[in-house]
Amino acid sequence: MNLEQETKFIMKKYNITANKGYGQNFLIDETIIQEIVSKADVSKDDLIIEIGPGLGSLTSALLEKAGKVICIELDKKMINLLNDRFSLYNNFELINDDILKVDLQELINNNHFKDVKVVANLPYYITTPIIMKLLEEKLNLKSITVMVQKEVALRLAEKPGGKETGSITYSINYYTNPEIILNVPKESFIPSPKVDSAVLKLEILNKPKVNVADEKLFFKIIKASFLQKRKTLINSLSNSGIASKEALEKILNELNIDIKIRAEELSLENFADITEYLSSIH
Numbered sequence: 678m679n680l681e682q683e684t685k686f687i688m689k690k691y692n693i694t695a696n697k698g699y700g701q702n703f704l705i706d707e708t709i710i711q712e713i714v715s716k717a718d719v720s721k722d723d724l725i726i727e728i729g730p731g732l733g734s735l736t737s738a739l740l741e742k743a744g745k746v747i748c749i750e751l752d753k754k755m756i757n758l759l760n761d762r763f764s765l766y767n768n769f770e771l772i773n774d775d776i777l778k779v780d781l782q783e784l785i786n787n788n789h790f791k792d793v794k795v796v797a798n799l800p801y802y803i804t805t806p807i808i809m810k811l812l813e814e815k816l817n818l819k820s821i822t823v824m825v826q827k828e829v830a831l832r833l834a835e836k837p838g839g840k841e842t843g844s845i846t847y848s849i850n851y852y853t854n855p856e857i858i859l860n861v862p863k864e865s866f867i868p869s870p871k872v873d874s875a876v877l878k879l880e881i882l883n884k885p886k887v888n889v890a891d892e893k894l895f896f897k898i899i900k901a902s903f904l905q906k907r908k909t910l911i912n913s914l915s916n917s918g919i920a921s922k923e924a925l926e927k928i929l930n931e932l933n934i935d936i937k938i939r940a941e942e943l944s945l946e947n948f949a950d951i952t953e954y955l956s957s958i959h
Contacts, residue, residue: 724788736748747784
């Protein structure tokens with residue numbers, strides 16, 4: 678029985694249909710699953726946190742390689758299925774909860790492993806909040822390897838100043854080294870989504886790429902810069918109440934940055950310099 682047949686069998690046995698509200702699409706390509714586990718460098722030294730395991734196709738491969746796999750699944754329909762399927766594994770734990778509400782720090786502290794890694798096929802509708810939670814909580818993670826919508830992966834893996842740059846690009850590059858490690862065609866799922874996917878690996882940095890005294894202000898400036906992306910940086914920041922046009926013009930001149938520049942043209946270092954300058958004024 679191949680993975681597609683097995684997936685259909687499990688869905689029929691447990692009377693499961695893909696829930697659009699949870700963004701469910703079930704992976705049916707065994708080669709891609711093995712590639713994800715391999716590229717995530719899963720070993721017996723690792724605690725793996727899997728978000729949204731669904732039917733458990735990726736879970737099955739992770740359990741064979743990892744020291745322990747903790748699955749966090751919101752859909753109550755999947756709980757019996759997952760417990761039945763993996764009841765014989767002593768390195769399996771299942772939590773029925775919303776990932777955004779789970780205290781991941783406590784979870785990590787209660788399990789003593791050399792490395793903690795996140796490996797998941799993320800629901801597309803909530804990709805960004807999940808990734809930002811993982812990064813902003815400054816968890817002791819080694820890496821995050823996730824399947825996301827390809828268009829989103831391109832934005833997340835972009836270098837600041839590149840053509841796919843968005844505000845989240847700067848957050849990702851502040852905390853991690855991002856890389857797209859695998860492209861996944863839509864035919865690799867049932868039901869097949871409307872778009873292709875990609876697997877993104879984020880290697881967590883020991884310390885951020887730039888030093889800023891006020892991290893909160895740093896991200897506030899970046900977010901404000903992209904709220905009106907077609908406007909110049911000065912207009913976006915002044916309209917958001919970050920500082921007056923006069924003050925911003927003075928700062929950019931001092932830093933030798935073109936006063937007509939747009940947000941997506943700035944480097945991480947540029948934003949750090951602007952933050953430090955505004956911090957010193959305030």
